[in-house]
Amino acid sequence: MQPFNGIPVKKESTELDIGDPYDEYFVPVNQHKKYMRGEKLYVTQDKRRSLGTNKKKCCWGFIGVLILGVLVAICVAILFSQESSTTVQPRTFNNDKKIQGASYGGIVPTQSPRTTSRPPPPTTDVSEMYLKHVIEGELTIDNMQFTSGLTNPSTSEFKNLATSLEDELKMALFEPYQLQKNHNITVKVLGFKPGSVVVLYRVGWEVLDGHEKETDPIDKETLKSKLVSHLKANDGYLYNYRMSVSSVKSNYVVDSCLLDRNQCSHECSFNQKTMTFTCICPHGMVLGDNGKDCVEDAEVEDHDHHEHLHPEPEPTPEPEPEPSVEPEPSPEPHPSPEPEPSAEPHPEPEPTAEPETHREPEPNAEPEPSAEPEP
Numbered sequence: 001m002q003p004f005n006g007i008p009v010k011k012e013s014t015e016l017d018i019g020d021p022y023d024e025y026f027v028p029v030n031q032h033k034k035y036m037r038g039e040k041l042y043v044t045q046d047k048r049r050s051l052g053t054n055k056k057k058c059c060w061g062f063i064g065v066l067i068l069g070v071l072v073a074i075c076v077a078i079l080f081s082q083e084s085s086t087t088v089q090p091r092t093f094n095n096d097k098k099i100q101g102a103s104y105g106g107i108v109p110t111q112s113p114r115t116t117s118r119p120p121p122p123t124t125d126v127s128e129m130y131l132k133h134v135i136e137g138e139l140t141i142d143n144m145q146f147t148s149g150l151t152n153p154s155t156s157e158f159k160n161l162a163t164s165l166e167d168e169l170k171m172a173l174f175e176p177y178q179l180q181k182n183h184n185i186t187v188k189v190l191g192f193k194p195g196s197v198v199v200l201y202r203v204g205w206e207v208l209d210g211h212e213k214e215t216d217p218i219d220k221e222t223l224k225s226k227l228v229s230h231l232k233a234n235d236g237y238l239y240n241y242r243m244s245v246s247s248v249k250s251n252y253v254v255d256s257c258l259l260d261r262n263q264c265s266h267e268c269s270f271n272q273k274t275m276t277f278t279c280i281c282p283h284g285m286v287l288g289d290n291g292k293d294c295v296e297d298a299e300v301e302d303h304d305h306h307e308h309l310h311p312e313p314e315p316t317p318e319p320e321p322e323p324s325v326e327p328e329p330s331p332e333p334h335p336s337p338e339p340e341p342s343a344e345p346h347p348e349p350e351p352t353a354e355p356e357t358h359r360e361p362e363p364n365a366e367p368e369p370s371a372e373p374e375p
Helices: 048-094 156-173 220-233 256-263 297-309 321-325 339-343 349-357
Strands: 033-036 039-042 130-141 183-194 197-207 249-254 267-271 276-280 285-287 294-296
Touching (some): 130 220, 156 183, 156 220, 220 249
Antiparallel strands (some): 033 039, 267 276, 285 294
């Protein structure tokens, strides 16, 4: 009979070894089946060891990945260092010393590069792309409406508004002594755009001989600040033209002749009087209709001559029969000179003058010798 706790009670027997009373309860692990008091005992494998091995595997895997990443970083650093060294080596070919040829067993440089630092990249000075002594500006007239007449520079509306603005801008930007100084200052309105009336203009000046060292009378920042100050002092008005301060702009003029010759076929230059870029043609050529391409002047003249010569051969055969008819020798025009005989009647009045010689009655005085019989 078994007790309540389920532990089998050991029967007293003289045959049992009087030793450790719990020997029968300890069973070897490697034994799959044991019979204990007629009962079967199944022993399973201990899984606690598998958890420890998984942790070890994860640790070793992490360490391996870390080592691999360090190796990759070292390889990349070596490659970059090699590239930097190869980019500097070609600069040694500028040396004046000669290098041995392949006949002596290969090319051996005689001098190692002095420095491994790269030279700074070349920089372009943007100021060289701008015209000297020229500034362009832009402003907007709020109290005017844009009309079609402002698109054509040849209209009186365009000319009158441009002339008025040029005079007002010159007085607002320059002092009287500056206008009379050693600079020929020009203010030129180039055109108008819609948006109320947007004015595009340029300010230029010429430096006279002997005054090259003098400072410029105005620059980009000064032009804007002076015009803004004038508008603020006059309640936003330039003469009768109302302008917003935010619309005042100024900038330097890019030299289009340096970029693409202003699309001219031959030469390009900046006209200081008109403040525009113009195309120049060589001797014997003139500008075409587009104002960009040069056309040979002789070709134009020859073309005109050909147009006149084509109708001329037609009358040329006509004069040939005329000499054959020889009506020209007919003195039909000569009767017209017959007025010369008509001039003969003009001497006829001379005989009319002869009556003056009709004074021949004076010879009638010859009867005076008839007085001789009186003695």
